[in-house]
Amino acid sequence: MGTMNLDDWTVKSVRNPWGKVPVTASGKSLSGSTREYMDRLLEQQRAPDTVSRRHHYVPRAYLRQWSSDRKRIWALDTATGAVKQLGLTDVCVKENFYRVLGPDGMPHNRVELMFGVVDAELRRVQVLLADLKDPDQLKFDDLLGLGVSMAVQRMRTLQQRRVQLQYNRWIVAQNPSQHQSIDATADNPLRLASIHTELLFKSMWGAADVLTTRQIEIWHDPQGRFMTCDAPVAVPFSNNVRPGLMAAPFILWPVSPQRAVALSNELVGEKAVIRVATGKLVGIARTAVEQGRERMIFASEEQRHRLPEGKKFRRRTQSRLRCANHTPQGERLSQPGCCVEWSETYAAIPDIALCDQGLHSPAPAIFTSA
Numbered sequence: 001m002g003t004m005n006l007d008d009w010t011v012k013s014v015r016n017p018w019g020k021v022p023v024t025a026s027g028k029s030l031s032g033s034t035r036e037y038m039d040r041l042l043e044q045q046r047a048p049d050t051v052s053r054r055h056h057y058v059p060r061a062y063l064r065q066w067s068s069d070r071k072r073i074w075a076l077d078t079a080t081g082a083v084k085q086l087g088l089t090d091v092c093v094k095e096n097f098y099r100v101l102g103p104d105g106m107p108h109n110r111v112e113l114m115f116g117v118v119d120a121e122l123r124r125v126q127v128l129l130a131d132l133k134d135p136d137q138l139k140f141d142d143l144l145g146l147g148v149s150m151a152v153q154r155m156r157t158l159q160q161r162r163v164q165l166q167y168n169r170w171i172v173a174q175n176p177s178q179h180q181s182i183d184a185t186a187d188n189p190l191r192l193a194s195i196h197t198e199l200l201f202k203s204m205w206g207a208a209d210v211l212t213t214r215q216i217e218i219w220h221d222p223q224g225r226f227m228t229c230d231a232p233v234a235v236p237f238s239n240n241v242r243p244g245l246m247a248a249p250f251i252l253w254p255v256s257p258q259r260a261v262a263l264s265n266e267l268v269g270e271k272a273v274i275r276v277a278t279g280k281l282v283g284i285a286r287t288a289v290e291q292g293r294e295r296m297i298f299a300s301e302e303q304r305h306r307l308p309e310g311k312k313f314r315r316r317t318q319s320r321l322r323c324a325n326h327t328p329q330g331e332r333l334s335q336p337g338c339c340v341e342w343s344e345t346y347a348a349i350p351d352i353a354l355c356d357q358g359l360h361s362p363a364p365a366i367f368t369s370a
Contacts, residue, residue, distance in 0.1 A: 014269035018140050022147075022212040027205030033141035034148070037121055041201075044113040053099070055112050057157050058092035058230055059119040062126060065256045066228060066300045074304040076297040078313035083304065091296060092230045094158065100194040107190055111197050115156070122149040129218060130256040135272035138216075143271075146261070147212035148204060150253050154233035155200045155207065159294035159317055164196065166319040166350055166366045167342055173363035210245045214263035215270075217250075219285065221277035224257035224302055226285055229293035231317075236288040241320060242344040252288050257300040260285050291346050292317065318370060320345035323355040 016022075024030055030038055067073045072085045098111040125145045132138070154160070165182065172179045182195045219226075234252045235242050245251065251263040260277070262285075275281070289297060294316060299307050323338040333339060336357045345351045349370045354360045 014267045017269055017271045018143060020140055022140075022143055023209040024144065024205050024212075026209060030205075034144045037117065037145070037148070040117045041114050044110055044117060047110060047113055049108045049110055050113055052109055052112050053095050054089075054093050055095070055097040055099075055109075055115075056093045057097055058153070058232060059122060060088045061119060061123040062153075062232070063088055063091065063228070063298060065126065065130065066298050068301040074299050074301065074307065076299075076307040076309065076311075077295060078293060078297060078311075078316075079295055081308075081310040081312045083307050083309040091298075096190075096193070097158075098193060098197055099190055100197055101188070101190050114201070118149070118152050118156075121145055122153060125149050126255045129261055129272075130259050132218060132272070132274070135216075135218075135270060135274065138271045143212055143216070144208065146216070147208035150211055150233050150251070150261075150263070151207035152200065152204050153253070154231075154235075155203070157231045157294065159231045161192065161196050162294075162369050163317060163319055163344060164199075165192065165369050169365040169369070170319070170321065170352075170363040173361050173365070207245075211251065211263055214251070214265055215267045216272035217262040217264050218272055218274045219260045219262055219277040219281050220274055221258055221260075221282055224300055225277075225282045225306070226254045226257050226260045227289050227297055227299045227303065227306070228254040229289045229298060230296040231292050231294050232289075234288040234292035236284065237291055237346045240346045242317070242346075244343070250284070252285055254285060254289070257303060291315075315346050315348050317344050318347045318350045319343075319366065320347075320351045322353060 024034065027038070063073055064070050067088060070088075072087055073091065074083065075086045075091060076083050096109075098115065099107055099109050100111055102108050102110075125142065126149075128138075128142060129146070168179075168182045172181050182192050184190065184192045232253060235245065235248045236250060236252065242248075247265075249265060252260055253263075254260040262281075277285075290313070293313075297307065320343045322341045322343075324341055325335075325338060326332045327339050328341075336359065338355050338357065338359060340354065340360070350366050352363075352366070
């Protein structure tokens with residue numbers, strides 16, 4: 001039997017403050033409030049269709065935390081540099097964004113009803129953490145509610161749909177007989193929305209399980225300097241490359257001008273840790289918002305002067321493709337051969353730098369969704 005040298009290893013053990021394993025087995029193990037939450041989602045699939053066509057991919061109730069009159073919010077349009085006060089009904093919204101085809105082939109808006117359930121839970125968790133004083137008051141269902149709310153909010157945005165479309169356009173170009181395009185077409189204008197939302201709801205609990213195994217930190221800034229954006233759950237870039245959820249030091253979600261939730265990979269054995277936000281932490285959150293946004297950045301009335309009016313942001317989240325001579329599990333590939341790694345980068349256009357072994361087909365369509 002071989003031996004393993006552990007001289008350079010540091011083994012750390014911390015207590016589990018929740019008293020339960022903080023995962024749902026990708027939704028297979030739900031109970032209590034999470035089971036009720038899922039049941040409410042499923043009920044909406046059978047509900048009568050709604051006529052609503054203006055679908056918000058960031059809830060108005062969430063953004064209201066930055067509004068002084070509960071109706072309007074200060075916004076920077078990073079494409080134009082304009083700073084304006086906009087109505088909450090008119091930001092982070094797109095017509096028919098969640099309109100999909102049902103099993104009977106008929107279009108419907110019931111996904112918007114499902115997101116009504118999602119938004120109600122997100123708002124509950126947001127208010128809970130924005131006002132929290134004693135972390136020990138948090139319940140196990142609050143942890144799961146936080147995880148699934150952040151996971152769904154991260155996946156439901158216009159940005160994630162655009163980046164998924166980039167990757168799909170590249171992979172279809174490599175083998176069109178094996179991979180199907182998710183692009184909307186004249187015959188099926190709802191294809192992209194249908195596939196995006198289906199994948200979102202299928203993967204929501206698996207994504208939540210990654211988040212609920214992290215340490216909850218609440219960064220508290222009495223000066224109220226936290227901003228947010230149209231992609232409010234941020235995995236900060238490192239050297240312009242976004243790490244995976246497992247490797248990221250923090251996953252950030254501003255919940256008010258005074259507070260941001262940071263899910264850390266440094267476990268300390270507490271349900272949550274409330275930290276006074278230093279200038280460094282506020283700077284980390286601001287950079288995450290500026291680089292992680294799709295187009296719009298939002299600030300409170302008191303902090304609107306901090307929005308960089310007149311500044312246009314040339315870069316945003318894009319696909320990044322690289323070749324490796326090994327699989328993700330570390331197994332080396334025989335030549336010629338490579339494994340293509342897809343990640344996200346902060347750039348003006350998709351960043352594609354692949355090998356010249358003749359293994360890859362050009363995919364110019366990926367740049368049309370930059």
